Amino acid sequence: MMAAGVVVRSVMAADYPTAKVNTTNLAVTDTTVKVGILHSATGTMAISETGSIQAEKLAIAQINAMGGVLGRKIEVIQEDGASDWPTFAEKARKLLVKDRVAAVMGCWTSASRKAVLPVFEKENGLLYYPTFYEGLEQSKNVIYTGQEATQQILAGIDWIAKEKGAKSFYLIGSDYIWPRTSMKIARKHIENVLKGKVVGEEYVALGDTQFGSVINKIRLKKPDVIYAAVVGGSNVAWFKQLKAAGITSKTQTMLTISVTEDEVLGIGGENLEGFYSAMKYFHSLDNANNKAFVEEFKKMWGPKSVVGDVTQAAYLGPWLWKAAVEKAGSFDVDKVVAASPGLEFKAAPEGYVKIHNNHHLWSKLRVGKWRSDGQADVVYESPLIEPDPFPKGYQ
Amino acid sequence: MGEYSASELWSIVVMQGFSGLSLFSVLLLMALGLAIIFGQMGVINMAHGEFMAIGAYTTVMLSKVAVEYGFGNLYFLPAIAVSFAMAFLTGYLVEIGLIRYLYKRPLDTLLATWGLSLIMQQTFRSTFGAKEVSAELPPWMMGSFKPTETVDIPINGVFVMGLTAFVCLGVFLFLFRARWGLQARATTQNRVMAGAVGINTKKVDRVTFALGCGIAGLAGAAFTTIASTGPTTGSLYIVDSFMVVVFGGAASLMGTVVSAFGIAQAQSILQFFITSSMGKVATLLVIVTILMIRPEGLFAAKVRR
Numbered sequence: 001m002m003a004a005g006v007v008v009r010s011v012m013a014a015d016y017p018t019a020k021v022n023t024t025n026l027a028v029t030d031t032t033v034k035v036g037i038l039h040s041a042t043g044t045m046a047i048s049e050t051g052s053i054q055a056e057k058l059a060i061a062q063i064n065a066m067g068g069v070l071g072r073k074i075e076v077i078q079e080d081g082a083s084d085w086p087t088f089a090e091k092a093r094k095l096l097v098k099d100r101v102a103a104v105m106g107c108w109t110s111a112s113r114k115a116v117l118p119v120f121e122k123e124n125g126l127l128y129y130p131t132f133y134e135g136l137e138q139s140k141n142v143i144y145t146g147q148e149a150t151q152q153i154l155a156g157i158d159w160i161a162k163e164k165g166a167k168s169f170y171l172i173g174s175d176y177i178w179p180r181t182s183m184k185i186a187r188k189h190i191e192n193v194l195k196g197k198v199v200g201e202e203y204v205a206l207g208d209t210q211f212g213s214v215i216n217k218i219r220l221k222k223p224d225v226i227y228a229a230v231v232g233g234s235n236v237a238w239f240k241q242l243k244a245a246g247i248t249s250k251t252q253t254m255l256t257i258s259v260t261e262d263e264v265l266g267i268g269g270e271n272l273e274g275f276y277s278a279m280k281y282f283h284s285l286d287n288a289n290n291k292a293f294v295e296e297f298k299k300m301w302g303p304k305s306v307v308g309d310v311t312q313a314a315y316l317g318p319w320l321w322k323a324a325v326e327k328a329g330s331f332d333v334d335k336v337v338a339a340s341p342g343l344e345f346k347a348a349p350e351g352y353v354k355i356h357n358n359h360h361l362w363s364k365l366r367v368g369k370w371r372s373d374g375q376a377d378v379v380y381e382s383p384l385i386e387p388d389p390f391p392k393g394y395q
Numbered sequence: 396m397g398e399y400s401a402s403e404l405w406s407i408v409v410m411q412g413f414s415g416l417s418l419f420s421v422l423l424l425m426a427l428g429l430a431i432i433f434g435q436m437g438v439i440n441m442a443h444g445e446f447m448a449i450g451a452y453t454t455v456m457l458s459k460v461a462v463e464y465g466f467g468n469l470y471f472l473p474a475i476a477v478s479f480a481m482a483f484l485t486g487y488l489v490e491i492g493l494i495r496y497l498y499k500r501p502l503d504t505l506l507a508t509w510g511l512s513l514i515m516q517q518t519f520r521s522t523f524g525a526k527e528v529s530a531e532l533p534p535w536m537m538g539s540f541k542p543t544e545t546v547d548i549p550i551n552g553v554f555v556m557g558l559t560a561f562v563c564l565g566v567f568l569f570l571f572r573a574r575w576g577l578q579a580r581a582t583t584q585n586r587v588m589a590g591a592v593g594i595n596t597k598k599v600d601r602v603t604f605a606l607g608c609g610i611a612g613l614a615g616a617a618f619t620t621i622a623s624t625g626p627t628t629g630s631l632y633i634v635d636s637f638m639v640v641v642f643g644g645a646a647s648l649m650g651t652v653v654s655a656f657g658i659a660q661a662q663s664i665l666q667f668f669i670t671s672s673m674g675k676v677a678t679l680l681v682i683v684t685i686l687m688i689r690p691e692g693l694f695a696a697k698v699r700r
Contacts, residue, residue: 044627046525175672204671207631209622210421212414212552213666213674220399220407233527233631236623240532244549245410246539266527266623271537 011326013071021070021330024124027100028331033072035060035318036079036095038106038116043083047232049108051262052130052314053078054301056105059318062296069322070331077101085115092116096123102331103128105317108310110134110178117142126333128317131310132257132279134181135389140337143320144360144387145353146313147280149185149394151385152257155365156278157186157227159380160255161194166224168197172214173229173258175203182229182257185394192393199223204230209237215245226254235263239271249274255367260308261374269374277376279309281350282368284375293349306374312349319345320355352384360387406545415663417552420559423655424617425632426639427566428610430651433640435583435603437501438494441508443636444629445515446608449485450478450615451530451624452523458530458619468533475558475616482612486605494604495597512629519626527625536620551620558617562610566648569606579603642682644692654693658682 018030027034037056039049060074068074077099079091088107095101096119103126107113110133120127120141127142135148160166169190173179183201190196199221202214218226230238235258242248254275261283264272283294283306293315298305320343325331328339341357353361362384368376399407429443440446454474461470493511497504536554539547570576581589582599590596614632615624622628643654658678666674686692 042520042525044625046520047527047625050525202671205675208671209618209631210418210662212417213411213663214671216407216410216414217667219410220403233623233625233628236527236529237621240537240551240621241549243537244539244551246541246547246549262526266529268529268531270531 011067011069011071016070016329022332023330024332024334025100026102026331026333028072028102031072032075033069033331034075034077034099034101035321036077036099036101036104036106038079038081038088038091038095038104039108040083040112041078041080044232045081045083045108045112048262048310051308051311052105052108054305055297055307055311055315056318058297058300059315061300063318063322069325070329074318081107081112085109085111088112089115089119092119092125092127093123096120096125102126102325102333103321103336105130105314105321107131111176113137113142124333126321126336128321130314130317132313134178134185135391136181136395138358138360138389140359141333142359143317143340143355144389145316145320146310147363147365148360148387148389149182150388150391151280151360151363151365152278153182153186154189154391155382155385156255156257156367157189157194159278159365159367159382160225160253160276161190161196163380164224164253166196166253168199168221168223168225170199170218170221170223170226171201171228172218172226173203174206174231174234176206179203179229179231179258183227185391186227188394204234206232206234208234211238211241212245215241215247218247219245224253226252228254228256229258230256231258232263233266235259236267236271239267239275243271259370260310261306261376262308262311264370264374265306269370269372272370273372275370276379277368277370279366279368280363281307281309281312282366282376282378283307284368285349285351285366285378287349287351289347289351290349307349316345316348316353316361319347354384356387358387358389360389362386402545406543409546410548411663411667413548413552415660417549417556418663419656419659420556421618421621422635422639422659423652424555424559424562424610424614425636426643426651426655427562427648428607428614429636430640430643430645430648431566431610432604432607434646434648434651435579436600437499437504438497438604439501439505439508440607441505441633442489442512442515442629443508443607443611444631444633445512445519446482446486446611446629447615447618447632448515448519448624448626448629449482450612451619451628452519452528452615453478453481453612454616454619455528455530455624458532462531467531468535471533471536475613478612478616479609480612482615483605483609486608487601489608490601490604495600498600516626516629523626525626527623527628529623530619532620554620555617558613562613563652566606566610570648575602638679638682642686642692644694647692647694650692650694657693 022028081088105128132146171183259277324336324340328335340355344354365382366378367380369379432440457474578594582596639655643650662678
């Protein structure tokens, strides 16, 4: 019941007396250690965050099955952020102050992360954050297991510009911080580095389902590439209406940074066929780590489960924490944080990751071409990209 | 616009016009059921969006079954009828269990139906899961119709328009030509007198409320052609629906039609020339301004009170 390639070290709790591995009054006993999971199980974000919760629970179950961390079984305390940012902050405080958890796996939206960040910094907690995001952040108390902007946006645009000889881009996204920041970075890259042209930039309200006017504008501008960051349910309307308006991958290239296997379930593969997504992970990834991971995931959460990019990144959290604790020989947050940079995780379903000094992961970019069955063929895989949350010239 | 040829511009005008009409039919379909319930009965139905979701979920479930058994091409029209029936039935039961105790207390109906909407959302979540689902549409519905080389008219848009026209006609006949509508209108105007001449007003209320809910179910079924369905889908549409009803003047069905048309055209045109988000903002500003001048909406009901 473990991911292939994990080096099994049987560590006895007796070798690590509690008084020594826990000098900061965390919820660690001789036999157990408490860890928090903080995601939205209700509200609009539950759609996305459910997968993260499942992946984290799977990783923890696997770690427990192989003896736990420093000989201690992980006990999960799960809190519901309820898609509400103040609630996230309140629950984070509860987990750190009252429950004294040794680490927290959690958050999805940048808004929820920004809400809990001051709490983690004040109470000196440790958060593993799984979502690809806009970058421009780094905290001693957070390990970012998703990709930041340069690992997804720049690498993806570079690929499509080279592969398709694209010169003109139409940018479209949902109207909130992540798409807007991402598009700002994308525009600078297109204009300054690739010397291409942005022929339109458009934002639609979250949840909007009317794309008629936008589609007509795109038709008029005839961009080489549509670069899209439409999120959530709007995606379904966006792709269905594109198809109905006669815009398909046969006549139009599109690269999205917001469609994973989870969204495809709703959109329907037949509406998406032939378009591209820039992600670091796809369910269909062909390697031994991933096969074992997907199999275990389906065993635990049902044979129809699909795994998307963020779900995989959430799965990395508990494993990276376990590795850091064991390297540090302690649960104390400062020591775990100090032990983290340089840690490698060779059993990662995405292949191989390594923690950088800036608390982000070295990871690859992959471009997937969607098939009608809702899975993607990986058509491009970059070398490992060094994370750079504060890229020069893009702020 | 010198960089575009005349024929390109012409085709954009045609498609943009169509996109405005298509938005109009969507808004009208959303608001019609709400307007009937509010206008005829004075009930502010905050759960209207959830009745749409009932229709949408029904269609999605039927699509799953249809695809499973290999008649994915044929299910859609019957699915619309079943969606109507499901929402109608639920509405009928809700009227018996909840609404009938609250007539003449509009603010209480607002609270009660809001609570109802939360209950329904949680029921969807427990039954269908938190993830958004989407119906597999028959291929004939996903294409576009090409009258000229550069013009593409989406078939799902045409379909929603056709359905809206059909529903409007049906409501009109029901309320203004059928004996039934006469009883409904009489009940609205003077409940006591209507009762005195032998109209079963309780039954009229029940069917009118259920009819409004059924139309919401129809709207939900139609929306599966353009969007996904999730537990909170209904709350996305409720604001737009209220906007149309309030702007049109609550008691007037004609007002609802005109208001949906005005809002759709304004939004569609503005969204083309400025950005999408700003188009919505500008439309709302115009509506607020007009409502400040005409608080009763575009078409006020001329009823002696």
